Amino acid sequence: MKTNNKEVVQTMMLTNGSEKSRSFDLNAITRAMSFGFLMSLTTAFVLPTLATAGDGHDHGAKEVVLVKAQDDSHDHAAEQTAHDDSHDHDAEEVKPKDDGHGHGAEEAEEDVHGIELTAAQLSLAKIEVAQLSEQTFSLEDVATATIVVDRDRTVTIAPQVDVRVLKRNVVPGQEVKKGDVLLTLGGVAVAQAQADYINAAAEWSRVKRMSASAVSASRRLQAQVDAELKRATLEAMKMTPAQIKALANAPETIGSYQLIAPISGRVQQDIALLGQIVPAGTALMQLTDESHLWVEAELTPAQAEKVSIGSKTVVKVGDKSMEGTIIGRSHELDSVTRTEQILVAFENAGHVLHAGQFAELYLPDASKGGVILPDSALTRSSDGHWQVFIEGAEGFEALEVEVVERQRGMNLVRGLAKDTKVVISGAFFLASEQAKSGFDIHNH
16 A cells, blocks of 8 residues: 555655646747747837938848848838838939929929020120031131122112102111102103103004004004003103102102102112202112122132132121122133232121221132131130030030131131031120039038
8 A cells, every 4th residue: 555655655746746847848838939929029119210210321231131021030110111211222223313492493494405595685795696507617718808789679760761869868878668758749841741742642642542443553562662661761760660750640749750760779879968859761760679789809810710609708807707608700810910800708796897898718628628616606614625505495505526727816626517606796696695504502
């Protein structure tokens, strides 16, 4: 019985030991799980805070956070946070940097748009734009020349009868429009010519109404010719068709008429004096359309061989230059100067040049090519290169060019596209505006 009791006691002790051992094992597992759970919480809340500390751009710290999160219970929330943060930095690197004063947006805007000026600024800076074509010129082959009027746009007013100046309506140098009154003319010869026309016109009107059996063909023809002759006399006096028609209907107005401007232009060579009787055929004044002028140049035979009708050339007067077209050659040498005369036509925008001024003519040269520009069209860029300003849809933009040759204030330039609109005057003002727009007061 004792033996049994001892065995029972031993059995109970073994059982209790096993239970204690199992209890100890469970407690160890529980403590381990609790410790792991605590470390996970610490990783989830503390380490992201460490990752975002500092200057916000420590990419090495982000990689450490990602590895640590994977080691500690695979905290996917931390991984996602680090992943999103890396993409945010990529997006920040694509955007233009801003220094906190809005200059980043301004610089991006300046790269796209040119210099835009108001009409008042354009006028104040005296900016002139010219559309130039690529041509072949030589700055060494230059001929002296003289500006003359365009004979195709000039009218000399010289009545073909003796006239008396009754009234002046313009002054020398005045700009007039076609149809404006220049002078009021009269006199005995004027009255006689007008009366002869009225009588001849009335006779022709009477004969026209007669039947063929009542008047001979020769008489009919004579009346018609006489009326047309008297009309031609009035037209030679510079009376207009409207004035002639009104005269036939109002004979009491004979004795005077108004001299009307046949074209728009400037009054030149005005010799008319009040009360003066001017003989028939004397030029009273000249009207010239100065929007187009000609240049007469004297070339040596060697120079004349290089030019041809229709080729381009450059006309320079003072600091102004413009492109012209050769329209004529005399093909005859002057007996004294042994030179040949050529004619060049060019547009005179703004009427800035006038007949009688001296000019220089830059002749074509097949061995060279480019565009002739004055010094006023060229400026230096920030890196010291030559540049011009071209006019585009976004305003005025600078363009670097190559200056091949420079002579007497003119420059042979290459690097411009065909028919580019180039600023030939006022480029210094645009360069100043360009420098101001590129200046950053925060760039220390």
